[in-house]
Each structure stands twice: as C-alpha cells, then as structure tokens.
Amino acid sequence: MFRDAALMAGKDLRIEWRSRVTTQQILPFAVLVILLFGMALDPDRGILARASSGLFWIAVLFCSLLAIQRAFTIEAADGGRDALRLSGLDPAGVFLGKAAAIAVQLIALEIVLAMGVVIIYGARITGFPLLLATCLAATAGLAAAGTLYGVLAAGLRVRETLLPILLLPVLAPVLIAATRAFEAALGGVAVEGWPWCGLLAMFALLYLIFGTLAFGTLLEES
Amino acid sequence: MTTPLDASALRATTGSRATRLLGILTLAGMGLLVWCAFWWSPPDVVQKDAVRLLYVHVPTAIVAFTGCLITTVASAMWLRRKSDGWWLLGLASAEVALVFTAVCLLTGAIWGRITWGTYWDWDPRITSTTMLFILLVGYLALRRIDGESGDAAQRGGRSAVVGLLLFPNVLIVHFSVDWWRSLHQTATITRLDPTIEGAMLFTLMLGIVVFSMFFVWLLMHRFRLAWLDERVGALGLDDAIRARRAEAHPPTPEGKS
Amino acid sequence: MESVIHLRGAVTVLGRFPALAGIDLEVAAGEIVLLRGSNGAGKTTVLRLCAGLLPVTRGEAIVLGHDLADRRGGRDLRRRVGLLGHATGLYDELTVTDNVRFWGRAADAAAGDIDAALVACGLVGALADRPVARLSAGQRRRTALACLVSRRPELWLLDEPHAGLDQDGRDLLDGLVGSAVASGATVVLSSHELERAEALADRVVTIVAGTTDVSVAAGEESFLVP
Numbered sequence: 001m002f003r004d005a006a007l008m009a010g011k012d013l014r015i016e017w018r019s020r021v022t023t024q025q026i027l028p029f030a031v032l033v034i035l036l037f038g039m040a041l042d043p044d045r046g047i048l049a050r051a052s053s054g055l056f057w058i059a060v061l062f063c064s065l066l067a068i069q070r071a072f073t074i075e076a077a078d079g080g081r082d083a084l085r086l087s088g089l090d091p092a093g094v095f096l097g098k099a100a101a102i103a104v105q106l107i108a109l110e111i112v113l114a115m116g117v118v119i120i121y122g123a124r125i126t127g128f129p130l131l132l133a134t135c136l137a138a139t140a141g142l143a144a145a146g147t148l149y150g151v152l153a154a155g156l157r158v159r160e161t162l163l164p165i166l167l168l169p170v171l172a173p174v175l176i177a178a179t180r181a182f183e184a185a186l187g188g189v190a191v192e193g194w195p196w197c198g199l200l201a202m203f204a205l206l207y208l209i210f211g212t213l214a215f216g217t218l219l220e221e222s
Numbered sequence: 223m224t225t226p227l228d229a230s231a232l233r234a235t236t237g238s239r240a241t242r243l244l245g246i247l248t249l250a251g252m253g254l255l256v257w258c259a260f261w262w263s264p265p266d267v268v269q270k271d272a273v274r275l276l277y278v279h280v281p282t283a284i285v286a287f288t289g290c291l292i293t294t295v296a297s298a299m300w301l302r303r304k305s306d307g308w309w310l311l312g313l314a315s316a317e318v319a320l321v322f323t324a325v326c327l328l329t330g331a332i333w334g335r336i337t338w339g340t341y342w343d344w345d346p347r348i349t350s351t352t353m354l355f356i357l358l359v360g361y362l363a364l365r366r367i368d369g370e371s372g373d374a375a376q377r378g379g380r381s382a383v384v385g386l387l388l389f390p391n392v393l394i395v396h397f398s399v400d401w402w403r404s405l406h407q408t409a410t411i412t413r414l415d416p417t418i419e420g421a422m423l424f425t426l427m428l429g430i431v432v433f434s435m436f437f438v439w440l441l442m443h444r445f446r447l448a449w450l451d452e453r454v455g456a457l458g459l460d461d462a463i464r465a466r467r468a469e470a471h472p473p474t475p476e477g478k479s
Numbered sequence: 480m481e482s483v484i485h486l487r488g489a490v491t492v493l494g495r496f497p498a499l500a501g502i503d504l505e506v507a508a509g510e511i512v513l514l515r516g517s518n519g520a521g522k523t524t525v526l527r528l529c530a531g532l533l534p535v536t537r538g539e540a541i542v543l544g545h546d547l548a549d550r551r552g553g554r555d556l557r558r559r560v561g562l563l564g565h566a567t568g569l570y571d572e573l574t575v576t577d578n579v580r581f582w583g584r585a586a587d588a589a590a591g592d593i594d595a596a597l598v599a600c601g602l603v604g605a606l607a608d609r610p611v612a613r614l615s616a617g618q619r620r621r622t623a624l625a626c627l628v629s630r631r632p633e634l635w636l637l638d639e640p641h642a643g644l645d646q647d648g649r650d651l652l653d654g655l656v657g658s659a660v661a662s663g664a665t666v667v668l669s670s671h672e673l674e675r676a677e678a679l680a681d682r683v684v685t686i687v688a689g690t691t692d693v694s695v696a697a698g699e700e701s702f703l704v705p
Contacts, residue, residue, distance in 0.1 A: 004585070011570070011581050018572040018610070079566020082532055086568075087585040088558035088630075152380050156367055165360040166384065169353050170391050173398035180402065199398060206394075210387070217301065217379035220553065455495060463490060466500040469688030 001093045001212075008089065008097025013104060015074055022105045026066045030109055033059040034116050052123040053182035056113055057175050060142070063109050064102070064171075065164060068146040071102050072154035081154065084219065091216035095147055099211065103143035110135050117186075127190030134181040134197050140204035141174050148211045151218050173203060236446040244439045251432035258428055263421040272336040275329050277425050281433035282326040283351065289319025289437065290354060290389050293361070297385030306452060312385045313365050314444040318437060320358045327351060346403045350396035357395075361388055481544065483508050483634055483665045484529055488538035491528050498524040500689035501538065506667060509660055513680035514669040521689040522669035523564070526636040529667065530562040543634060558586060561632030563640055567623035571612035575602050575622050578611055583629035596629035601651060616643040621651075628655060635659055637668035641675060653679055 016022055037055045041047045048055070075081055084094060114131070117123045125131060149167040153159040177196040184193025259277040266273035296312035299305075330348060331341040342348065361384050368381050484506040491499040499521050506512050514522045527533050529542050531553045540547040545556040569578045576597065583593040597607060600621045611622060620643050627635070635656065641649050649672070656666050656679060670676035677683060687693045 007581065007584055011573070011577075014577065015570055015572045074570065074572075077571060079564060079568045082527075082562075082564065082566065083568025083582065085532060086530060086557045086560070086562055087582060088554065088587070089585045091554075148383075152364070152384065158367060162360075162363060162367070165356070165363060169356045169360065169395070170387070172353060173394050176398050176402050199401075203394065206390075214379070214383050214386075216554075218383055220379070458495060459492060459497065462495065463497045463500045466497050466689050467692065470690050470693045 001090045001096070004090045004093025005096035005100060008094050009100040009104075010097075012071065012074065012098060012101035016101070016105065021070055022067060022108070026063050026070070026105075027109060027112060029066065030059050030063045030113050031116055033062060034113065034120060038120060048121040049123055049187075052117045052121040053179045053186055055121070056117050056182060057138075057178045059113055060106070060110060060138075060178075061168070061171060061175060063113075064106055064142045064146055065167065067102050067105050067109075068150040068167070069160065069163060071098055071147070072150045072159070076154055091219045092212040094219065095151075095211045095215035096208075098150075099140075099143040099147040099208070102146060103139050106139045106142060107135065110139065123186045125185065126187055127185035127193065130181060130185040130190045130193045130197060134178055134185065134193065134200060137197055137200035137204055138174055138178040138181075141200055141207060142171065144204055144207035144211050145170055145174075148207060148214065148218070151215065174200065177203070234450070236443045236450070238442075238446075241439060241442050244435060244442070248432060248435045248439050251428070251435060255425070255428050255432050258421070258425040263425045266422070269337050272333055273422065275333040275336075277429040278433075279326060279329040279333055280426060281429040282322045282329065283347075284430055285433050285437045286319050286322040286326050286351070286354065287392070288434075289315045289322060289441075290358065290392055292441075293319065293385050294387075294389035297382045297388070301379065301382050301386065306449075309382075310445055310448040310452065312381070313362075314441055314448055316358055316361055316365070316385070316388070318440045318444055320355070320362065321440075322433075322437065323351060323355045323358060327355060344403060346396065346400040349399045349403070350392065353395045353399075354392050357388055357391055361385060482506055483510075483543060484667065485539065485541040486525075486528075487540075489528065489535050489540045490537040491524055491533050492536045493524070493533075497536075498689055499528065501692055502686070502689070503691045504684060506665060508665050509663065510682065511656065511660060511666045511668070511680045513676045513683045514667065514686055515673065515683055516669075516686035520686045522686055523638050524689070525686065526562060526638050526667065526669065527564070529634070530560050530636055531556045532562075559633045560636060561627040561630055561634070562636045562638070563620075563623055563627050564638045567619050568626075569611045569619060569622055572610060574608050574610055575614070575618075575625075576607045578622055579625045579629055582626040586630040588629045588631070592631060593629045596625045599628060599651075599655060600625040601647075617645055617648055620644055621648060624652065624655070628659075631664075633664055635664055635666040635668075637666065637670075639670060640668055641670050641672040649675060 034055060037051075037059075038048055041051065075084060114135075118125065146167060149163060149170065153163040153166065156162060177199045181193040181196040181200070184190055184196070255277065259274050263274070263277075265271050292315040293312045296308045296315060300308035300312065327348075330351070334343060334348075335341050361381070364384055365381050482505050484504055486502045486504040489499055489502040489504075490497055502521070502525055504512075504525070514525060516522050524533065528535065528540060528547065531542065531545070531547060535547045543556055543559055545553070547553075547556075568582070570581075573581070579597055579602070580593055583596070588596075597603065602618075602621060602625055606618065611619060614622065620640075624640070637656075640652050644652060653675070656668075660666060668676065668680070684691060685693050
C-alpha cells in the first residue's frame with residue numbers, strides 16, 4: 001500500500017514539476033484572491049487584519065478545489081482511469097498517494113498565502129507552533145476529503161460544477177476550525193486555538209481512514 | 223439483479239392497502255393536529271401565537287434528520303448487499319427528507335422573524351440544518367447523474383459512498399458549528415425555555431407522530447415509484463437485447479432464415 | 480484443460496444499451512483469437528469485459544478462472560491481464576521512459592523487464608526521453624505496448640493493435656505477440672487489418688450486433704449492418 005502510494009505521489013509531483021500548473025496558475029490565482037479581498041474590503045479600517053484568518057482559509061479552500069480538479073484531470077486524460085484500474089495498484093495506495101501529492105502542493109500554496117497575509121493584510125503572528133500545526137492538520141483533512149470527493153466527480157462530464165457542491169459543505173468544519181485556530185495564532189491567545197487544531201486532526205484522521213477503506217469501491221465501480 | 227417481467231405484471235400504482243390505511247390515519251392526524259395547534263393549545267406566555275409554528279417546525283426537523291440517517295443506513299446496506307431495494311430507499315429517503323428540511327428551514331425563519339426579530343441567526347441548529355439541506359442537494363445531484371448513466375450494476379459506489387457520508391458529515395458540521403457558536407454566543411437572543419407542559423407538550427408530541435406518519439407515507443410512495451421506474455427500465459432492456467440480436471439475423475432475399 | 484476465457488450468453492449493458500447481447504466465446508490457453516466485426520458490433524466491449532472493466536449483466540463470464548459476476552477479486556484478475564485499447568492511459572507530461580516505468584512498477588514489473596520492453600518496442604535513444612505529448616500516434620501506441628509488455632500479462636487483449644502503426648511497427652507487434660504466445664500467454668485481438676490479423680490468428684470469431692449467434696457465413700457480415 002505505501003509503496004503504491006509513494007509511486008503514485010511521485011508520479012503526480014513529477015507531472016506537476018513538468019507542467020507547472022500549480023505554480024504558474026493556481027498560485028497566482030491564490031495571490032490574486034487575497035488582493036481582491038483587499039480591494040473589496042476597505043483596507044484602511046482594519047477589517048482586513050481582523051478578517052485575515054478567514055480570508056486566508058477561504059483562499060486556501062478555493063485553491064484546493066482547483067488543485068483537486070487538476071489532480072483528477074491528469075487521470076481522466078486518455079483513459080487514465082481504466083489504466084489505473086488495470087494497473088494492479090492498491091486503491092488505498094492510489095488514495096494516499098494522490099492525497100499526499102495534493103497536500104504537498106497545498107502546503108506550498110499556504111506558505112505563499114501566509115506570507116501574503118502577513119505582508120499585505122498586516123497580520124501579526126503570535127503563535128507560530130499553532131500556526132504550523134493548524135496548517136498541517138487542515139491540509140491533511142482538505143487533501144483526504146478532497147481526494148475522496150475528487151475521484152467521485154472525476155469520471156463525470158459535469159465534474160467542474162459537481163465537485164464544489166459535494167465538497168464545500170463537507171469542508172465547512174475545516175474552514176470553521178482552521179479559521180478559529182488561526183485567529184488564536186494571529187494576535188490571539190494561542191492556547192484557545194489548540195482544541196480547534198485537535199478537531200482538524202480528528203477530521204483528517206477520519207477522512208484518511210475512510211478514504212483508505214472506500215477508495216477501492218470508488219475506483220472500481222464508477 | 224432485475225428479473226424479466228411482463229408489463230401486465232406491473233401494477234401501475236404506487237398505492238397499496240397499507241399506504242391507503244396510513245394515508246387515512248395521517249389525514250385524520252393532521253386534522254387533529256390543526257385543531258390542537260390552533261384552538262385547543264393556549265398561546266405561549268413569551269412567544270404568543272408564534273409558538274404554534276413549532277408544532278410543524280420541530281417535527282419536520284426530526285423527520286428530516288431521520289430521513290438523512292435512513293439514507294446513510296441504506297447506502298451502507300447497499301454497499302454490503304448490492305440489492306436494488308436499499309439503493310432505491312436511499313434515493314427515496316433523501317428526496318423526502320429534502321422537502322422536510324425545506325419546510326423546517328422556512329417555518330424556522332418565520333418563527334425567528336416573529337420571536338427574535340430576524341429571519342436568520344448564526345444559531346448552531348439553523349446553520350447545521352442549512353448545511354444538511356445543501357448536503358442533500360449535492361447527494362441528489364449525484365444520484366441524478368448516476369441515474370442517467372449506467373444500469374444497476376454500473377452506477378456503483380459513487381452515490382453510495384456520498385450517501386454513507388451524509389449523516390456523519392451532518393454530525394461533524396453540527397458539532398463544529400455548535401462548538402464555534404457556543405464560544406461566541408451573543409446575549410442578545412434569549413432562547414425559549416424548553417420546558418413546556420400540558421396541552422402544548424401534547425400537541426408537539428402529536429405533531430411528531432403525525433409528521434413521522436406523513437414521512438413514512440411519502441417514503442413508501444416514492445420508493446414504489448422508483449421501483450416501478452426501475453422495472454420499466456428492465457422491461458426495456460429485454461426488448462433492446464432482442465432487437466439487437468435480431469440485427470444479426472436479417473431476412474435473406476430468398477425468404478428463408 | 481480449463482479455458483482462459485469462457486463467455487456464455489454474456490450480456491453487458493452500457494447505460495440502457497445492450498452493447499453485448501449474448502456472446503459465446505471459448506479461448507484456450509496459448510491461442511490467438513481474432514474478433515471480427517463491423518464498427519459498433521461490440522468487439523471493444525468484449526475485450527473490456529474480459530479485462531474486468533465492465534460488469535456482466537447476464538450470462539456466464541469466466542476469465543482466467545475468475546467469475547466476472549463476482550465483484551470481489553477483480554483486481555487480481557486485472558493484474559494478470561494486459562489491455563491495449565484506443566485510449567493509452569499515458570501521461571502527456573511525462574517522458575516515454577517515465578510512463579513505462581510508472582505503469583510497469585505499478586504492476587510489480589522487474590526493472591530488467593521494463594528496460595527490455597522499452598528496447599523491444601524500439602523506444603530507445605532520444606525518443607525514450609521525449610514527453611508523450613510530443614509523440615506521434617504510432618509512437619504513443621508503441622509506448623502503450625511497451626507498458627503492456629513490461630507487465631508480462633497472461634492474457635493479452637489487443638483492441639485494433641495495428642491501427643496507427645507503420646509497417647515496422649506492425650511487424651514488431653506481430654513478433655511480440657508471437658513470442659508472448661511462445662512463452663505461454665493467450666491473445667485475443669480485434670483488427671481491421673484482416674489479412675495481417677488472420678495470418679497471425681489461430682481462429683476467427685465473428686461478432687455482429689453484440690452477439691456471436693450469427694446466421695451468415697464468415698466474410699459476408701460486413702454487408703449486414705450499415
């Protein structure tokens with residue numbers, strides 16, 4: 001299982017390295033989103049600094065949708081789905097591998113976005129360990145749930161429109177918890193953020209386990 | 223697996239003796255509920271007449287969440303057994319639950335406007351019920367797509383996995399929203415005292431019973447409709463197989479085949 | 480001896496369309512069987528069914544001892560089967576070598592087998608390091624063929640393998656099929672290159688309108704279905 005996951009993740013990251021879709025399209029989009037928030041909300045009244053946690057995670061959420069779509073567009077091209085089913089790869093390995101590749105890309109996005117929030121919104125980091133832990137736990141949850149719902153929509157003609165309606169409500173708890181934890185880490189009291197971070201870890205664990213078990217069904221039957 | 227049937231073997235109705243009896247009981251119950259809610263039970267001390275909305279609001283909420291749970295259970299059973307019945311039950315239950323969720327949100331909004339002075343509040347229950355509504359819409363959108371492409375054997379685990387996650391997701395959303403709002407609870411809104419007594423309690427209980435019956439009645443009809451739809455598809459399949467096979471045996475010019 | 484493929488009255492429904500409306504097919508180990516039929520007759524569907532990618536709606540379908548009606552264990556079957564279809568399953572962004580390595584390793588192929596497959600399919604030199612996006616149709620087919628060869632499947636299912644290949648490519652393919660059979664594999668293929676394919680095959684099976692229950696003599700079926 002882990003060998004297959006490593007093979008899959010390596011392949012996905014190699015494709016990203018060659019195609020640069022995340023770095024040249026999704027990343028600029030992420031930066032653009034936080035700039036647009038700044039234009040929509042009055043930058044002088046301190047709204048941005050107060051709302052920076054929420055805006056950060058909204059931007060991450062939108063970018064993760066794009067990253068997930070991209071991850072399954074790769075497989076949909078030229079019968080990749082059938083090839084995956086015929087490959088003999090362990091479905092659990094495929095799930096973990098794809099989730100890991102998405103997570104790596106999301107982490108890179110979050111680092112850039114975090115710098116953007118600090119520089120552009122003037123957010124102040126007070127709890128760095130909490131910030132880091134929140135990013136890791138939330139990313140694991142986003143990648144796990146995203147991979148699970150991403151493969152659902154992957155074989156369908158309407159995937160661009162179906163994925164958001166299926167995935168975003170599911171990710172609402174991640175948005176809530178990650179934003180609360182970030183508020184605590186950005187100028188708040190860090191201790192208040194840790195329980196939220198725990199919730200994120202629980203969410204990630206749940207979806208990782210469920211995805212590992214259920215991915216075979218999804219890959220086989222759709 | 224669908225068994226071939228004659229068209230005559232299909233009764234083109236979704237009703238049965240059981241549903242008719244249940245329907246009559248539900249109708250009578252509704253009548254009683256209307257009387258209890260509007261005439262027999264007194265207005266609330268704080269909420270005045272607005273309390274009467276709760277006799278619909280609370281039962282629909284309970285039924286909506288139950289319907290969602292049924293879909294999750296049906297999806298799990300389908301994944302185990304792969305039998306058509308569970309498959310169709312998941313759809314029927316989610317569809318009926320969606321209607322009840324809508325009614326619940328609507329009555330809740332009206333009640334909120336009268337009692338709190340606002341249609342919407344970031345109350346944990348309102349928020350998670352709205353999320354339930356969206357989750358159901360997403361599930362049904364996927365079911366629709368699955369229904370259009372593929373037969374019973376193919377449409378597969380997609381909807382079943384989403385259906386399986388439906389109720390757990392509602393729970394996770396509810397839990398996180400609850401926790402979030404309890405930390406930020408503003409004191410401007412005074413929640414009603416949940417301890418109600420006498421005629422009001424009886425009316426509420428009656429409402430729960432009547433709406434549960436109504437739900438089951440709708441569910442039975444919807445299930446049977448989906449079942450008939452499925453069988454019609456199976457009938458068409460036999461004809462389609464025959465028609466396709468006939469293409470391999472064209473009548474020869476001499477007339478012998 | 481147990482047959483490698485045993486289909487009896489097999490029906491496969493795609494959507495609500497019976498793509499296969501009753502297929503009888505017996506293939507023994509070591510055989511090369513050619514499926515013949517016009518476009519839309521169901522040749523591709525038979526091959527995909529045998530690969531375990533499609534469900535059997537009715538009838539019997541047993542491939543390599545695995546009953547296709549049993550949904551579990553399909554993965555073990557697919558490990559032992561190699562399908563060369565219209566879609567190649569290759570990743571455009573990766574090079575020829577990367578693609579063959581990935582799909583080979585996915586099926587636990589040894590590094591030596593992967594390199595040998597690349598050489599056997601003539602994918603050497605500058606071509607081996609070219610991204611698949613910049614390959615010609617024929618070169619793509621060769622790459623897909625190399626993926627299949629590296630896995631050393633017991634059952635080769637080749638859907639129009641000659642299409643898009645040049646003369647050298649066709650000779651190369653026929654050679655690979657020959658040596659696969661010599662080492663114990665079984666081959667089922669469909670082709671419109673009838674002369675070449677019939678020379679390669681031990682036996683020809685005609686499919687018309689999703690069924691092998693055909694009432695006309697071989698060679699005339701092309702007049703039947705418009």
